[in-house]
Amino acid sequence: MSTIITRFPPSPTGYLHVGGARTALFNWFYARHTQGRFVLRIEDTDTVRSTQASADAIFDALKWLGVDWDEGPYFQTQRFHIYTEYVQKLIDAGHAYYCTCSPEEVEAMRRHAMATGGKPKYDGTCREKGLSKCDHAVVRFRAPRTGTTVIHDVVKGDIVFQNAEQDDFIIQRSDGTPTYNFVVVVDDISMGINTIIRGDDHVNNTPRQIMMYRALGAELPVFAHVPMVLGKDKTRLSKRHGAMSVTAYRDMGFLPEAMINYLVRLGWSYGDQEFFTREDLIEKFTLEHIGRSAGVFDMDKLLALNADHIKATPPRLLTPHLMPFLKERGYPAEEGDYLDQVILTLNARSKTLIEMADQARFYYVETVEYDPAAAEKNLKPESLDPLRLLIQHLESLTDFTIAGLEKIFLTVMEATGLKLGKIAQPVRVALTGKTASPGIFEIIEILGKGAVVRRLQQAVDYIETHVAS
RNA sequence: GUCCCCAUCGUCUAGCCCGGUCCAGGACAUCGGCCUUUCACGCCGACGACAGGGGUUCAAAUCCCCUUGGGGACGCCA
Numbered sequence: 001m002s003t004i005i006t007r008f009p010p011s012p013t014g015y016l017h018v019g020g021a022r023t024a025l026f027n028w029f030y031a032r033h034t035q036g037r038f039v040l041r042i043e044d045t046d047t048v049r050s051t052q053a054s055a056d057a058i059f060d061a062l063k064w065l066g067v068d069w070d071e072g073p074y075f076q077t078q079r080f081h082i083y084t085e086y087v088q089k090l091i092d093a094g095h096a097y098y099c100t101c102s103p104e105e106v107e108a109m110r111r112h113a114m115a116t117g118g119k120p121k122y123d124g125t126c127r128e129k130g131l132s133k134c135d136h137a138v139v140r141f142r143a144p145r146t147g148t149t150v151i152h153d154v155v156k157g158d159i160v161f162q163n164a165e166q167d168d169f170i171i172q173r174s175d176g177t178p179t180y181n182f183v184v185v186v187d188d189i190s191m192g193i194n195t196i197i198r199g200d201d202h203v204n205n206t207p208r209q210i211m212m213y214r215a216l217g218a219e220l221p222v223f224a225h226v227p228m229v230l231g232k233d234k235t236r237l238s239k240r241h242g243a244m245s246v247t248a249y250r251d252m253g254f255l256p257e258a259m260i261n262y263l264v265r266l267g268w269s270y271g272d273q274e275f276f277t278r279e280d281l282i283e284k285f286t287l288e289h290i291g292r293s294a295g296v297f298d299m300d301k302l303l304a305l306n307a308d309h310i311k312a313t314p315p316r317l318l319t320p321h322l323m324p325f326l327k328e329r330g331y332p333a334e335e336g337d338y339l340d341q342v343i344l345t346l347n348a349r350s351k352t353l354i355e356m357a358d359q360a361r362f363y364y365v366e367t368v369e370y371d372p373a374a375a376e377k378n379l380k381p382e383s384l385d386p387l388r389l390l391i392q393h394l395e396s397l398t399d400f401t402i403a404g405l406e407k408i409f410l411t412v413m414e415a416t417g418l419k420l421g422k423i424a425q426p427v428r429v430a431l432t433g434k435t436a437s438p439g440i441f442e443i444i445e446i447l448g449k450g451a452v453v454r455r456l457q458q459a460v461d462y463i464e465t466h467v468a469s
Numbered sequence: 470g471u472c473c474c475c476a477u478c479g480u481c482u483a484g485c486c487c488g489g490u491c492c493a494g495g496a497c498a499u500c501g502g503c504c505u506u507u508c509a510c511g512c513c514g515a516c517g518a519c520a521g522g523g524g525u526u527c528a529a530a531u532c533c534c535c536u537u538g539g540g541g542a543c544g545c546c547a
Contacts (some may be wrong), residue, residue, distance in 0.1 A: 043547060046546055115470085116470095173545040200473090201540095202542090203474070203541080262481095269481085272483060300497055305496095307510095425506075428507060437509095
């Protein structure tokens with residue numbers, strides 16, 4: 001095949017949810033993998049529910065994911081003249097007709113069909129009436145009533161539908177606006193889309209669209225229907241499953257690379273490989289490895305992948321993602337060597353950027369506040385001696401490196417007869433306020449002599465005034 | 470109700486197309502252990518699945534059928 005052209009066509013009726021994001025990713029990666037083109041199209045023909053705010057939210061989410069587009073965004077509401085033209089073309093060719101049946105009448109037909117054990121559908125009352133344009137008339141597509149329509153789906157194989165199951169669907173509403181199954185085909189044809197990757201909730205629409213391609217005399221695109229993403233309870237993802245908006249994950253401290261990795265890996269595989277960078281995916285993503293069954297969205301796995309990507313991302317690349325969380329907490333952080341070191345001590349201890357920012361607190365705060373339990377357990381009179389000794393040695397230390405620091409601690413250990421653990425924990429609490437933190441020597445080196453001495457002295461004062469015998 | 474799709478550990482999946490190498494491999498989670506100045510990381514180990522039933526075959530997770538279960542679609546929404 002020549003150049004692959006894919007598209008992502010969200011309707012701007014809400015934020016971009018994880019299922020939609022995965023579809024966008026599949027299309028984008030496939031286009032990039034094949035060095036094809038990726039088109040963004042906003043399906044806003046439902047003028048009542050569509051909003052600019054939603055469209056902006058979708059752009060924002062795609063931008064965060066790093067999904068860019070070669071064409072668009074096209075807005076269907078700006079293409080109405082094209083659809084009107086095509087409707088007329090279809091009517092003239094006898095592939096569509098006006099229908100004046102009211103919604104109530106059609107509803108009655110559906111109920112009747114359902115009651116007699118059939119599929120609810122329009123019965124074709126106006127199909128042969130040869131009605132002409134008039135107020136409140138809709139335009140229906142004259143669908144074939146016999147034979148079969150088959151989808152040659154790349155992921156599911158051939159799917160056969162009896163044409164008798166279909167009905168004459170509406171392509172233009174009584175208010176003159178066109179409907180989905182019609183515009184999607186017109187747009188895909190006119191935009192040259194030759195590969196359609198979408199959720200498998202669309203398979204039932206596909207035979208109608210294929211009929212439309214035929215009526216319009218256009219070549220069929222390749223269809224790839226990917227399975228749905230389900231919630232923990234194996235039902236379709238919805239608000240009650242918690243965060244669905246892609247940007248909500250950004251706000252929860254996830255890296256776009258982790259999100260991409262997780263979403264693409266959900267429903268697609270490449271042998272046993274679990275960790276993928278964006279470049280890996282561009283290189284390896286093909287339609288052949290898309291699975292056939294629906295997958296459950298698993299936050300734990302996303303979290304694990306996020307931790308992996310945080311670990312794998314160099315400080316300078318992580319900084320822009322972490323910075324908003326640092327600022328949010330009021331820390332005077334800025335890109336540079338200090339932050340690089342901070343990140344290096346925290347990246348193996350953080351599943352999210354929020355966790356990382358929270359743990360970075362002691363690096364930026366002027367005076368540390370002690371966790372009550374930590375202070376009670378570790379800041380006791382018996383720690384006074386080692387703490388004071390440490391301050392003494394630290395002040396005269398010229399070799400302020402981990403090696404030099406180790407030497408000092410050894411000296412203090414010998415002088416007091418205490419084991420490292422007995423000394424390190426009080427120091428840890430003095431420096432960070434907590435019992436859990438990065439390595440004690442690393443912290444001291446990064447914080448610097450001044451801050452360390454100050455905090456150790458603060459701990460000494462604390463013990464003397466609060467706990468002293 | 471009708472139509473369509475799906476079915477391997479709790480979850481994501483490899484294997485299935487081209488039966489034997491699978492008493493089924495990896496990852497997440499869980500549980501142990503090791504490492505260790507704390508917490509993590511890392512490493513090692515444990516637990517844990519071919520939905521059920523019929524065929525076909527010397528041989529089936531792999532092919533066929535049925536059942537069951539799950540999902541989706543039936544709009545003047547997309």
